[in-house]
Amino acid sequence: MSFSLLGLSQSLLKAVQQLGYTSPYPIQQQAIPAVLKGNDVLGIAQTGSGKTAAFALPILELLQKKTTARNRFVTCLVLVPTRELAMQVEETFYNLSLHLPQRIKILAVFGGVSINPQMMKLSGTDVLVATPGRLLDLVEHNAVKLSEVEILVLDEADKMLNLGFKEEMDRIFKLLPARRQNLLFSATLGGDVETIVTTQLHNPVTITVEAEASVPELIDQVAYQVAPEKKGPLLRYLIKQENMEQVLVFASSIRTADNIVGKLKKNGVEAAALHGDKSQGARTEALKQFKAGKIRVLVATDLASRGIDIKFLPYVINYELPRSPKDYVHRIGRTGRAEASGKAISLITPEDAHHFKIIQKKMGRQVPILATDELDLQGL
Known part of the structure; x- marks a missing residue:
């Protein structure tokens, strides 16, 4: 299958080609059309399965059709468990957005560094990639508003829960609007992850990508x-x-x-x-x-x-x-x-x-x- 069959614009297809993506991974084949249709998505897939592009590509496509977010009111929120993953997701969004006719501002925020520079950069952000603790810090500083989030992504949800972010995530859910598109990706499904799926996702399209014999043959x-x-x-x-x-x-x-x-x-x-x-x-x-x-x-x-x-x-x-x-x-x-x-x-x-x-x-x-x-x- 080709990326051109998934409903993406030429601007995104150009970025995909320049990044050397030859053909979509299984999770991309299934998730991209589902996200473009506005469905909630539950993706069960291991790290390295191509899931970041599976949500970044359709989100960037959808954002082209939306009006620019009001200052400090982000349109898309991506929650991740670690600083390194936040930077990786930000980089993927940025590289895929380079040829879009409408500029999309992407920002990653996380703890361990000064909060002030992050507060200053938040103005005009469309896609905010955040670790839960730092996001709540920014909310408390009145630096970001979550009441107009239209797309929520929970990336590596199981890892966030394993690292003790359940309380922070529950607080964040209460700040979000009831009507939104939800995309949850996790390597495993059980316990608290299932609770989030039940309470936050609405009739999700479920995609399960089995690990290839657990260990890549290569x-x-x-x-x-x-x-x-x-x-x-x-x-x-x-x-x-x-x-x-x-x-x-x-x-x-x-x-x-x-x-x-x-x-x-x-x-x-x-x-x-x-x-x-x-x-x-x-x-x-x-x-x-x-x-x-x-x-x-x-x-x-x-x-x-x-x-x-x-x-x-x-x-x-x-x-x-x-x-x-x-x-x-x-x-x-x-x-x-x-x-x-x-x-x-x-x-x-x-x-x-x-x-x-x-x-x-x-x-x-x-x-x-x-x-x-x-x-x-x-x-x-």
Whole structure:
């Protein structure tokens, strides 16, 4: 199927072509026409399934037919769980809107940075992408009004609830007009997400996109048995041995992430950490440098990794395993995207062996585990 068959204008089709989108993903094929018809939509799909464009494209199309929003009265509100995802969604909207005849102002707002510049930029905003806490801060400062929102998007609703935003979301719902179009996207459906679907969505078109065998086939997975004290040297050995120019490393704690970065730098490998203790400016700059290829290694914790969307990322390394198989799949799914191959490497200590067996069983895939006893890790 072609994007031209989905009811989008030539301006949007031009942007799609320039961004290199060849054909719509399943969720885009189903969601775009439904949103254009004014339906509420419930989309159950994993991260990396193309859902951002699935709602951004039809929203931009609809906004072309609406009058410009009154000052500080936004027309479209997109709620997201993290700062990184807010910036990613803002970037997608911006890139898709470049050729539209009617200018659409898009703004992302989130905590961790000064509120004053965000308040100043809100004037004339049509599409506001926000984390729940910062949005309520702006409402309390009388910097934004939600009474004229016509389209509400809840992106990664399950993650927002898991991160403890339920109370904030309930407060936001009370500020919105009763008549609006609602689009909810979530990787899972259950509990509080179902409650939101029942109370906020009206006869939604339901779209379920199954995860492709949980793990994209293009990801080449391998694991290495290693003693805990040799994990650092092995990591540096692999980066140098395979000449990795762009690799995302996952650590389970902020402290470990910082330690990895420090030791990589001492060994001449340019690296940066991405976690909650970093300022927003530092996180944005680290991600920018990594995407541009100026930093070889980005070391991230799971929470900070939300919103990292890099096409053609060749390597992901699990320095430490995550607690759940779902998080493992999410981590390694950062590579093998956009129909490009990628490699996922896990460092397995004796204490990790049983947990890694559980992960493999849940994935339904065996991962080759290589010994490292004979590797020369001296000087690393």
